[in-house]
Amino acid sequence: MRYATRSIVVLCSVLAALATPVAPAEARRVALVIGNGAYEHTRALPNARNDARVIAALLGKIGFVVSEANDLAYRPMREAIRAFGQTAQGAEMALVYYAGHGLEVAGENWLLPVSSALRHERDLEYEAVSLSSILAAVKDAARLRLVILDACRNNPLGDRIELPSATPRSVPRGLARIEPSGDILVAYSAKHGTLAEDGPAGGNSPFAAALALNLATPGLDVRIMLGKVRDAVKKATAGRQEPFTYGSVGGDVVALLTGPVADAASAKPPASHSTAMETVVALAVPEPGSAPAQLDRDKLTRDLQRQLKRVGCDPGAVDGKWGANAKSALLDFAKHTKVALVTDEATTAALVAVAARKDRACPLEPTRTQGRPDATEYSYKIWPSYTISGSVSANTEHGRITCTSHGHRSCRWE
Numbered sequence: 001m002r003y004a005t006r007s008i009v010v011l012c013s014v015l016a017a018l019a020t021p022v023a024p025a026e027a028r029r030v031a032l033v034i035g036n037g038a039y040e041h042t043r044a045l046p047n048a049r050n051d052a053r054v055i056a057a058l059l060g061k062i063g064f065v066v067s068e069a070n071d072l073a074y075r076p077m078r079e080a081i082r083a084f085g086q087t088a089q090g091a092e093m094a095l096v097y098y099a100g101h102g103l104e105v106a107g108e109n110w111l112l113p114v115s116s117a118l119r120h121e122r123d124l125e126y127e128a129v130s131l132s133s134i135l136a137a138v139k140d141a142a143r144l145r146l147v148i149l150d151a152c153r154n155n156p157l158g159d160r161i162e163l164p165s166a167t168p169r170s171v172p173r174g175l176a177r178i179e180p181s182g183d184i185l186v187a188y189s190a191k192h193g194t195l196a197e198d199g200p201a202g203g204n205s206p207f208a209a210a211l212a213l214n215l216a217t218p219g220l221d222v223r224i225m226l227g228k229v230r231d232a233v234k235k236a237t238a239g240r241q242e243p244f245t246y247g248s249v250g251g252d253v254v255a256l257l258t259g260p261v262a263d264a265a266s267a268k269p270p271a272s273h274s275t276a277m278e279t280v281v282a283l284a285v286p287e288p289g290s291a292p293a294q295l296d297r298d299k300l301t302r303d304l305q306r307q308l309k310r311v312g313c314d315p316g317a318v319d320g321k322w323g324a325n326a327k328s329a330l331l332d333f334a335k336h337t338k339v340a341l342v343t344d345e346a347t348t349a350a351l352v353a354v355a356a357r358k359d360r361a362c363p364l365e366p367t368r369t370q371g372r373p374d375a376t377e378y379s380y381k382i383w384p385s386y387t388i389s390g391s392v393s394a395n396t397e398h399g400r401i402t403c404t405s406h407g408h409r410s411c412r413w414e
Contacts, residue, residue, distance in 0.1 A: 036100030051208035085137035094141035102151030209349035
């Protein structure tokens with residue numbers, strides 16, 4: 001009888017276990033963010049830490065548990081990756097973002113700690129971190145395994161490293177093409193074999209700025225998000241830089257931030273964006289005391305002035321001088337598009353944000369014709385890219401207005 005009772009208890013336990021639903025993968029989202037810029041034996045990257053800081057803050061805002069580490073030497077960098085691999089086990093999403101130098105040797109990609117000297121190919125195992133070790137760190141996540149590399153920047157170490165005569169370098173610059181397995185996505189800031197721009201000193205790279213602008217869009221599939229980043233970077237760099245994504249995942253929509261799906265046809269953030277989404281974090285804030293490269297800063301300022309004109313926000317002359325009018329125009333753009341920037345200075349992030357706008361951002365501002373204070377005639381300015389032939393009627397935030405000429409045009413309220 002005692003054995004029968006025990007059998008019944010065991011059988012009930014088994015049935016209860018079978019009836020218990022299997023728990024889904026732990027809904028943790030984890031990220032490792034590394035910004036290596038203070039290189040000891042090659043060209044420093046002053047913006048890498050800025051890029052890491054922006055991306056880490058944004059990921060934290062949307063619910064990721066973020067481990068951020070900057071200017072890592074060889075051992076600390078390997079340890080950070082090893083520890084993250086343990087953290088990522090069983091997580092729903094695992095994301096690694098790296099800003100710094102990287103190179104390709106004999107078809108294999110390497111990321112460089114700040115201590116790397118690299119005199120010979122044999123030094124790679126002891127002074128660099130292989131991309132394969134990064135892929136291994138994210139492979140045990142359940143739903144999304146994403147590696148983002150802003151590492152295709154010009155690196156003099158790649159030119160001076162000694163290779164055996166039988167070991168050709170398959171690409172002279174940037175990183176090599178990869179085909180990751182295991183449902184992993186790897187995003188390069190620049191397509192294999194090409195270089196990425198670092199951006200003006202004290203700001204952000206074009207890739208980091210575009211990523212920050214799109215990363216937190218609610219409901220947006222990560223593959224579409226990366227496509228939007230590609231488009232924004234190509235536009236901001238006039239086609240000089242094209243980000244590229246390698247690998248594939250399944251057919252389900254995977255968004256870094258859940259929520260109502262954003263309208264892909266609209267460049268304007270949806271009204272459902274939370275405060276965290278509208279903030280877009282501290283985009284491209286120049287660090288106090290930084291000394292930007294003047295030529296880069298002048299070009300950035302002129303490009304931003306042109307883009308502000310294109311979207312109808314008047315910065316004044318396109319002269320490379322960032323004065324009160326230009327700052328006011330940028331603030332108007334931020335106000336009307338709900339893209340919150342923490343500075344009114346000319347930054348890479350501001351350029352990316354304005355260049356991504358497909359239509360007019362600032363409304364047409366009518367002013368009463370001089371000498372006709374009681375008249376219903378008004379004039380207002382439309383920038384050249386928005387000049388329309390013949391007459392036109394349009395709804396503005398001031399009412400409906402009809403115009404019949406070019407440039408400074410005569411308009412009537414209706």
